[in-house]
Structure formats: C-alpha cells, structure tokens
Amino acid sequence: MKFEKAGGGLPEKERLFIRVFLVPLVRVLMNWTIARFLIKREVKIINNLVKNISTKNLQQKMAIDRTFAIEDNSRQFSINEILEHLVIAGNLVKNVIETLSQEKDVDFDIKIEDVKPKENKQNKIKEFLEFYDKYDSFIKYLPKKQSKKTKAHPWFVRFNNFDWNVFMFMHTFIHRRQIEAILDIQNNKKRFLSNALKTIFIAGLLLTTILICWFLVVSIIYFMINIEFNFQILLLIFITYLVLKAFYPKNVFR
Numbered sequence: 001m002k003f004e005k006a007g008g009g010l011p012e013k014e015r016l017f018i019r020v021f022l023v024p025l026v027r028v029l030m031n032w033t034i035a036r037f038l039i040k041r042e043v044k045i046i047n048n049l050v051k052n053i054s055t056k057n058l059q060q061k062m063a064i065d066r067t068f069a070i071e072d073n074s075r076q077f078s079i080n081e082i083l084e085h086l087v088i089a090g091n092l093v094k095n096v097i098e099t100l101s102q103e104k105d106v107d108f109d110i111k112i113e114d115v116k117p118k119e120n121k122q123n124k125i126k127e128f129l130e131f132y133d134k135y136d137s138f139i140k141y142l143p144k145k146q147s148k149k150t151k152a153h154p155w156f157v158r159f160n161n162f163d164w165n166v167f168m169f170m171h172t173f174i175h176r177r178q179i180e181a182i183l184d185i186q187n188n189k190k191r192f193l194s195n196a197l198k199t200i201f202i203a204g205l206l207l208t209t210i211l212i213c214w215f216l217v218v219s220i221i222y223f224m225i226n227i228e229f230n231f232q233i234l235l236l237i238f239i240t241y242l243v244l245k246a247f248y249p250k251n252v253f254r
Helices: 012-029 032-050 055-059 072-076 079-101 124-140 161-225 231-247
Strands: none
Touching: 012 161, 032 079, 032 124, 032 161, 055 079, 079 124, 079 161
16 A cells, blocks of 8 residues: 655645634633643543553554544554654654743754654553653643744644644544554454354354264164164264264253
8 A cells, every 4th residue: 555755744625624723723722721631631541542452463554544634644653653653743842842932943843754653663652651741741830821932833833832732632632543543443353353263163063063964864864774784883873962962052952
C-alpha cells in the first residue's frame, strides 16, 4: 500500500473547517484547567488501552482508514510509533509554549515531517507516560497568562501559548482514536482466526462422526449377512462405542 509523503497535509476542506470553525470554537469553550484535565484523561485512556498489549502487537504496523485530522502518511503507524510521535511532537509543543510564555519569538521552524516517529522500539509506553507526567507538571506551574507572541501551526493558524496547550489535548485525542482503530483491526483478526479454528474443529468432528457411523452400519450389515463374523470387527465396534462415549456429551449415551 502506497501512502502520501510525510507532511502532505489534510484535505483542504478539512483544514478549512478546522481553521474557520473548530479553532475559534475551542478558544471559547476551553481554559487552562479544562485543557489540562482533558490531557490527563487522554493519557489515562491510552495507558489502559495499551498496557496489556503484547510487544508484537505494539510494534505491528497497521494501516487504518484515514480519520479526521490525521494525514495519509500517519495512518500506517504501529502503536509504538504513535506513542513515539506523541512524545516527539509533545516536546516540540512544550518548547513552543515555554518560549511564547516568555513573550519571545520561536526561532525554529515547525515541520510535520520532523515529528514523525524514527524507530519502532519496545517500551514506548514508559517513555510516553514519563513525558506526559513532566508536561503536566510544566503546565501546572506555568503562569496562566495568554501570550501576545504566537507561532503558526504548519496547517492551521497562528497559536499563542494557550492555543498550543489546547492543541496538545486535541493532538493526543486524535491519536488515541488511531490507537483504538488499530486495536479494533487486531481484535477482529483474532476473532476471525478463532471462529475459523472453531469451524475447522466442528467440521472435522462432523466428518469423523460420519465415518464412524458409516463403519458401524457396514459392520452391522456384514454381521447380518455373514455367519463367519470376524471377532476383531466386533471388538473394534465396542472400542468405537467407548471412544464416542468418552468424547461426546454424557446425555448422548444415557
């Protein structure tokens, strides 16, 4: 499957909706306390989602259908890569907020391609939780004053320090939904495999039953038409009965 290059962006209608409607709406509804609470809530949800996932599934790259605010290149990540991406982007956002809060210009460029995951190592959840704990402490003690200085997001509009903190929540929320989409695909595959194995087992059991019944019928007919009935066949019939009684439910042989 071929994906667009990193930093390719969102569909223009989606970007316009975010710039014109979503950003102004969020600015009205949010404050520092609400944003901090929602970020902590997202971290808790993500931790609960991934803490019992196997290393193999955490590192498995999984292409999901593109969802709202995720560019095409990002929908191929593994769960570990999503966690790494959140830490990389989160560190950048933290630096921007810190700089703007001092009413200083942010003198570095923000490029989407620079915050993509660079490795797919184990135990990214630990790094993820440690970073968000530090970020929460940073926001907790940050003076809650909206900066006059701003820094533009590559896709949207210029954000001040408050806007970037709200963006931190939205960004975490969006990628939490991506993790849920990956887990849905993985769980559906497990259910499909489980159902397939059950079907094979039932089919095999049915075939075995048919063969045993056929053998019993043939043996009985042979017994009825042949006076010189072989004692070994009779013994085999008895053994077959014992096997059926052992493996089938007891109410079949009351």
